[in-house]
Amino acid sequence: MTTPCLVPKGRALALCAALALVAGRAVAQEPALVPPSLVRADAVSDPRAGAAPRESVDLEIDIDKEGAVLAVRAVGRPEGDPLATAAIAAAKSFVFSPATRDGAPVPARVRHAVVFEERVPVTASFGGTITDREKGAPIAGAEVVLSTGARTTTGADGKFRFDKLAPGPVRITVSAEGRVTQVVEETLGGGELTETKVQLEEPADPEAFGATARIDPPPRETTRRSLSGDELFRMPGTRGDPLKAVQLMPGVGRQAFGSNSVVLRGANLYDSQVFAEGAPVPLLYHFGGLSSFVHARALEAVDVYPSNFSTRYGRKLGGVIDVRLRDPRTDGLHGVLDLSLIDSSLLVEAPVGDKLSVLGTFRRSNIDAVLNSAQNTADLNITSAPVYWDYQSVVVFKPSDDDKIRLLAFGSRDRLALLFKKPNDVDPSIRGALEQSLEFHNVQLGWKHRFRGGAEQSTEFTYGRTDTSEGFGNVGAGKFGLDTLQLRSEWTVPVSPAIRIVGGVDVLSSRINGQYQGIAQPADEGDTPIGISGQRTISIKAVEWIQQPAAYLEVGMRPFDGLLITPGVRADYNDFVNEGSIDPRLSARLELDADTALKGGVGRYTGHPQESRVISPIGNPAIGLAHSTHATVGIERALGERASFSVEGFARWMSDMVRPTPGGRPPFYLDDQDGRVFGGEALLRLKPSGRFFGFVSYTLMRSERRDAGDSWRLFDRDTPHMVSSAGVVRLGRGWETGAAFRFTSGTPYTPIIGSSYDARTDTYVARRGAPMSDRNPPYVRLDMRLEKKWTFSAWALAAYLDVQNVLNSPNREGFAYNYDYSQRYGSSTLPILPSLGIRGEL
């Protein structure tokens, strides 16, 4: 006898029980035994991936007199069989009506078969049309290659189609003879056909910019400004340095004198962070801006997030710059040798077999060769002129189409040493040998895997070591080492064509070890003490471990075509201040038509304090995390195929920021400073295509700070107006020229209104006026670049002249004062600086 079959909700679940012994007795003895019947059965999840045949698992189920399942066993299945395991797990939640004998419930044992139906994989189809951009005519014979390796060619109607693809993101490379290759990214939905239209264009001429155009998917952030391709190393005044070109972007303040970072939308320098492949690096520029720490030709792209960055990043209140290194080329041996007055560099890359490729760069400054002989005077001896070097290496191994393993190593060193032969006439503490060095090395191992179904995971493990050394006579001397371990792991799961989930962890562990004795570090923002002799000295010896774990989750939702909403949340913890944070963030992007998109974002951000502000005895252990709220709204519009225009308004409210106590009194720092930034940016951009590219941008902004109990005052890097423009044109016959112009309002400062004499040290103490009540003159700078390139069959040679500050604008930034502050002299930034170089490319 068999029990009736039950197939709940159309799912392949059958109930077939045999009660042989019990049923036999039931026939012989009246009244009959009533078997248990299944009243509730949840769906059984099929553990198999991909295609699979129909299978059945027989279960033996013990049921008590209440109808509850006591035990479940699989019959005829080996131990650990995944189907049996799934069936047993599901059967344990079954509910039966109890078996009865003479109307009384009794325990029972039943046989039950769980059926797993044939599994047909959910596949995606992808098709489209390739047309000529100018004429609109279909292009036959165009090659379409997917990142999965599949390829096809278009028919006479310009159409192509792929079937039985795995759902999820895919990159499509479309090429045709005589046309510029295009790379497009799409997300394929399961069980449906995704269609695209790609327009290819003929290169304007052999010297046109942009052999490959890249179309990124909509960003997770409200504002992401990327430099890639020719923009990376052709900007005038940057000596081909893309991270110098970042300063031309809207919302990016001009670099402060002596600073190795930039101001993003009115944020403190410390509140923004530079990442290389997701790992923080201690500097952006060598020696206050001569050059950035990474070779331009090793870069894939530089992304600037001036605010409203995604949950992937944290621990900072301001903005983020992420530097992405590219994979080595796999089409043979290539190299670039660049020699200039300022530095020399070499890049070499090549494939090693079919699955491995390597890239390495090294660069060293040449400044010492000039300065060591020219700049030594009766008063000053440059014992070691600014010397910097940096390196990057990338090794890529692709064991399969779905896996990529990258080993990165990059580092940098800056060193400067001076000897003041006599005490300075303004302050006798300024004497003796001055030495400063900063060196860091990072090693990163990353693995990226694409799962069937479209999910992706990427994991990077980074070890970093930074050493700083500094010393100057009696002013101060210290050495610190910083070891960091960082684990980043991010999963991207396309749940459906309309929903994509991104989750990850970002765990940073740091160990600081070192000592310092000397005058205290001046404030990062606001007034900087000038007199040195009268300052107290501090002393610290520290060994600290700091753990900063974080996790984040984002959901990209497309409720309808054209709208992308990305809510997210990031949780952070810092055991040094013993405080955590949960930051919700939201961004949205609405594509009104093919050319226009509205976008906006709002989110909470948490800043972790500098260790020196917290550590005893030089800081305040009671300092906690700082917080800010970012809000951005804007509109983007494509103006034809090459140009785009965008306008954004932004605001940032900051609280609990760290500020020094007046006069540096104990506890030295307090976390009671507020800040607010309001502004707008406009950007007109012409992509590298044809013979010209460039952009012009304008930023209107106001950034203020307020210490507890005080009124609002200007941020010391506040620049209300910023205008940037850059353009590069290819003249033909290998000639290329360009110019970049930058105008920014002068930064505010606190005027000095008098002084008093300090008889203990024979120096004068400045007396300050109203904070930030005066402003430096505007900053105006014009840079130009001229390059001539000779192309041979196997290699190319280029000679270039890059001139910074062609107008030799003094660009005063602050003042130097005479001994009693009764007279002052404007401190100028870099004068006109030509750099002549040659570059060979293999």
Added chain:
Amino acid sequence: MKRVALPKALGWLAPILAVAACDDFPPKGWFVDRTRILGARVEAAGDPDRASLAAGERGTIGWLVATTAGTPAPRLGWSFATCARPAGNFAEPRCEEGALSSGRGTADAPVVAMPFEVPPTNADELLVIAAFCPDAPPELEPRAFDARCSNGVMPLLASTLVALRTPNKNPRIADDAVRVDGAVIPPAAPGTPCASLTPVRGLEHTFFFRFEEAQREPDETLTVSQFVNGGDLDRQYSVLEKGAAPSDADVRWNAPTASAAGVPVDVHFVLRDGRGGLAFARRTVCALP
């Protein structure tokens, strides 16, 4: 990797380099182009060699005043206030909590002596702030360290610290420690005629200051400041570093253009031990063509 945030050099390197880069900006601190305070010597009552005092002890602060060439020493009204040295790494000299003691008076330059008594305090150091007005009494406001001269002239403001916990002695300058072109310059009273002063002929000369081990206590770094009210000095400071063997500090001096009658030039040497001890020597030479 994150930024190394513990005391990083760039923070103070920038202002240092900014100041250092301005070495050629006139006027220099060594040139006395107006009435100026050049130092303050603290002397314990009955023990002028001692620069440190104790609470309740009496002492004197002698402020060295220099004037421009040919200008008679002005009569200065003065006022002072004392308080504990304010806390803080970058503390400005002010008695924010109010003065513990104060005094006022009038004196003739070149040394304005202010007798005072150390008030009861647990502080390690006593801050003394002072205001000076030519021919008028100053009104000193100690909380803001501001002052006003009753005759409307801009007051001179100066401060110093008196060591209360750490014993310290004033350094000494021997009479023959100061020379010009190798010749000892004997002291001369203010107003001495040029013909009676040490003559220096021509433009290029060298002042010598002889550092001696006896001038300092163990582990002290000595700094001598040089000032002139005529001509150009090579530099203002010379330093005998802690542990370094004493030697002569030589400072090149371009004398001012002089008539046949000569131009008297005051030269001040102020020696500091970095802990509050101070000595000074005032000399006058006659610059001749």
